[in-house]
Amino acid sequence: MGARVFIVQDRETACFLFPLHGAVALTPWINEAGRFDSEEEALETASVLCCEGYVLFAFYSTWTH
Numbered sequence: 175m176g177a178r179v180f181i182v183q184d185r186e187t188a189c190f191l192f193p194l195h196g197a198v199a200l201t202p203w204i205n206e207a208g209r210f211d212s213e214e215e216a217l218e219t220a221s222v223l224c225c226e227g228y229v230l231f232a233f234y235s236t237w238t239h
Contacts, residue, residue: 176236179209180216186226191219198223209235 181204182191189200190207198219201207210216213232220228 176234177211178232179211179235180213181207181209181231181233182216182220182224183207183229183231184220184224184226185228186224191223 183189184191184200187200189202190204191198192201192206192208193199198208210219213230216230220230
């Protein structure tokens with residue numbers, strides 16, 4: 175069974191958050207979306223970067239980083 179991970183989509187741009195050189199950026203591609211290991215980390219990052227709201231997706235993944 176995989177680990178539970180979270181991705182965040184910005185409601186205003188419909189883009190996904192992803193890591194970029196130690197920061198967080200936006201990408202239109204879900205396959206480039208950053209995977210957060212904890213719900214708290216995903217919510218905290220989303221609340222800072224997504225001014226018009228966000229959607230949090232949780233799923234199980236066998237992908238490793």
